[in-house]
Amino acid sequence: MFGLIGHLTSLEHAQSVARELGYPEYADQGLDFWCSAPPQIVDTIKVTSATGQKIEGQYVESCFLPEMLASRRIKAATRKIINAMAHAQKHGINITALGGFSSIIFENFNLQQIQQVRNVKLEFERFTTGNTHTAYILCRQVEQASKQVGIDLSTATIAVCGATGDIGSAICRWLDARTDAAELLLIARDQERLQALQAELGRGKIMGLEEALPQADIIVWVASMPKGVEIDPTVLKQPCLLIDGGYPKNLGTKVQHPGVHVLNGGIVEHSLDIDWRIMSIVNMDVPARQLFACFAESMLLEFEKLYTNFSWGRNRITVEKMDQIGQASVKHGFRPLLI
Amino acid sequence: MPQLEATPDLDFHSETYKDAYSRINAIVIEGEREAHDNYQRLAELLPDNRDNLLGLAKMENRHKKGFEACGKNLKVTPDMEFAQEFFSKLHNNFQVAAAEGKIVTCLLIQSLIIECFAIAAYNIYIPVADDFARKITEGVVKDEYLHLNFGEEWLKANFEASKAELEEANRQNLPLVWTMLNQVETDASVLAMEREALVEDFMIQYGEALSNIGFTTRDIMRMSAYGLSAA
Numbered sequence: 001m002f003g004l005i006g007h008l009t010s011l012e013h014a015q016s017v018a019r020e021l022g023y024p025e026y027a028d029q030g031l032d033f034w035c036s037a038p039p040q041i042v043d044t045i046k047v048t049s050a051t052g053q054k055i056e057g058q059y060v061e062s063c064f065l066p067e068m069l070a071s072r073r074i075k076a077a078t079r080k081i082i083n084a085m086a087h088a089q090k091h092g093i094n095i096t097a098l099g100g101f102s103s104i105i106f107e108n109f110n111l112q113q114i115q116q117v118r119n120v121k122l123e124f125e126r127f128t129t130g131n132t133h134t135a136y137i138l139c140r141q142v143e144q145a146s147k148q149v150g151i152d153l154s155t156a157t158i159a160v161c162g163a164t165g166d167i168g169s170a171i172c173r174w175l176d177a178r179t180d181a182a183e184l185l186l187i188a189r190d191q192e193r194l195q196a197l198q199a200e201l202g203r204g205k206i207m208g209l210e211e212a213l214p215q216a217d218i219i220v221w222v223a224s225m226p227k228g229v230e231i232d233p234t235v236l237k238q239p240c241l242l243i244d245g246g247y248p249k250n251l252g253t254k255v256q257h258p259g260v261h262v263l264n265g266g267i268v269e270h271s272l273d274i275d276w277r278i279m280s281i282v283n284m285d286v287p288a289r290q291l292f293a294c295f296a297e298s299m300l301l302e303f304e305k306l307y308t309n310f311s312w313g314r315n316r317i318t319v320e321k322m323d324q325i326g327q328a329s330v331k332h333g334f335r336p337l338l339i
Numbered sequence: 340m341p342q343l344e345a346t347p348d349l350d351f352h353s354e355t356y357k358d359a360y361s362r363i364n365a366i367v368i369e370g371e372r373e374a375h376d377n378y379q380r381l382a383e384l385l386p387d388n389r390d391n392l393l394g395l396a397k398m399e400n401r402h403k404k405g406f407e408a409c410g411k412n413l414k415v416t417p418d419m420e421f422a423q424e425f426f427s428k429l430h431n432n433f434q435v436a437a438a439e440g441k442i443v444t445c446l447l448i449q450s451l452i453i454e455c456f457a458i459a460a461y462n463i464y465i466p467v468a469d470d471f472a473r474k475i476t477e478g479v480v481k482d483e484y485l486h487l488n489f490g491e492e493w494l495k496a497n498f499e500a501s502k503a504e505l506e507e508a509n510r511q512n513l514p515l516v517w518t519m520l521n522q523v524e525t526d527a528s529v530l531a532m533e534r535e536a537l538v539e540d541f542m543i544q545y546g547e548a549l550s551n552i553g554f555t556t557r558d559i560m561r562m563s564a565y566g567l568s569a570a
């Protein structure tokens with residue numbers, strides 16, 4: 001049994017979903033209510049691999065909402081994640097992916113310190129951030145979508161925004177080791193971490209966002225923040241491939257300009273329909289087939305019976321682990337979303 | 340990303356803390372006293388489970404003594420009058436149900452609502468308690484899971500016959516819990532216990548209990564949030 005811990009994208013979204021699913025007690029409530037709401041298993045998922053293997057999973061709604069971060073209800077936000085993890089474990093789920101903000105909150109607020117939740121001792125080996133698969137898929141998107149829009153990697157400059165994060169650093173490692181990308185621009189806030197990454201890679205230019213954007217043929221956006229950023233598309237190269245791998249995804253609607261191709265990053269398509277209701281709720285274009293790569297990681301680990309926290313901690317994703325999850329991804333019928 | 344605020348240092352001997360503690364401590368003592376009486380009454384109503392229930396009643400009495408010691412340790416006199424008034428409506432509902440032989444309602448009030456509320460409150464209290472009270476409360480909370488389990492097992496075994504009465508008893512009694520919670524919100528916050536964390540832990544525990552008994556997720560979401568928005 002695999003699990004997915006997810007959440008909705010805003011209070012308004014949560015209210016409309018609750019109404020749609022027929023939970024009037026939750027539909028008309030404000031943020032205070034959601035700050036007290038318990039986690040629930042709201043969907044059962046059946047997935048069939050391209051190999052014919054079938055697995056079952058459960059979707060745990062944590063009741064976290066991004067407004068909790070924006071309005072500094074941090075304790076509530078951290079409780080949501082920890083309680084959802086305890087809920088998944090109590091229900092005997094072997095491997096659960098922390099989707100959306102869940103893994104970001106877990107890492108950012110050092111929630112590994114909180115192992116005892118009421119009468120449950122959290123077994124962290126039952127959870128994965130899903131970041132290895134997300135990073136792998138983003139890299140494959142860079143490689144494959146660049147061809148679609150006529151960008152040659154061997155002469156291309158790739159800007160990685162959020163380069164020092166768990167996913168961002170993994171992408172830099174892959175692009176360095178597995179592609180002939182001409183130039184890497186490393187963008188992040190923390191200078192110390194940037195220098196460490198540059199030293200590890202032995203290449204890459206450290207640059208500010210405004211300076212980097214006009215130079216980039218490909219922009220991989222993997223910074224996550226409660227509120228989106230504005231990118232002025234007129235300063236970008238033409239063509240430019242902008243891969244939005246951050247959470248939440250919000251560049252697509254904001255950046256609309258000829259020659260600028262925006263691709264939802266870290267999204268996979270499965271070759272067979274998945275039996276679930278929940279993805280139509282999280283606004284995927286093809287809800288039966290498309291999903292976040294981090295969610296797909298828990299499915300892959302279940303298919304492969306790899307019951308371990310495959311992606312855990314910060315900056316530990318190696319190219320070899322990306323290979324390993326990538327092979328499983330291909331074997332079971334997942335492919336990166338392309339343009 | 341914003342930062343997690345640090346838990347404030349508590350002065351367990353300040354007048355403000357002791358004043359709030361005089362009411363919270365009294366509620367806990369009174370709660371355990373009434374639980375003792377309620378399990379004794381349930382033992383009369385369920386003669387087949389008499390020994391087990393009398394055993395639970397005894398444990399509640401031991402808890403009451405433990406919490407009395409916590410008050411003494413901080414040199415606080417519990418405000419028992421406040422606590423009796425605090426529980427009066429729920430207490431009355433239990434008495435009326437017991438007089439009518441409504442075992443399901445009695446179990447919902449004592450073994451589910453009160454036990455889940457106690458478990459939630461004790462779990463939230465433990466990390467912010469003084470050292471003496473923490474040890475006592477940690478011991479108590481382990482027992483309370485057993486008490487909850489008794490109600491769950493009995494109601495699970497009699498689920499179909501109990502379902503309608505459980506729904507009705509939930510409608511009657513859960514709103515009282517939210518009102519009670521509002522009454523102590525200020526005092527609880529002086530003890531660094533947040534209302535929203537209490538509500539969340541209660542809903543988690545109560546939802547789990549309803550699930551173990553046999554209710555669906557849909558029932559649980561409806562029942563465990565009943566009356567919350569009006570409170």
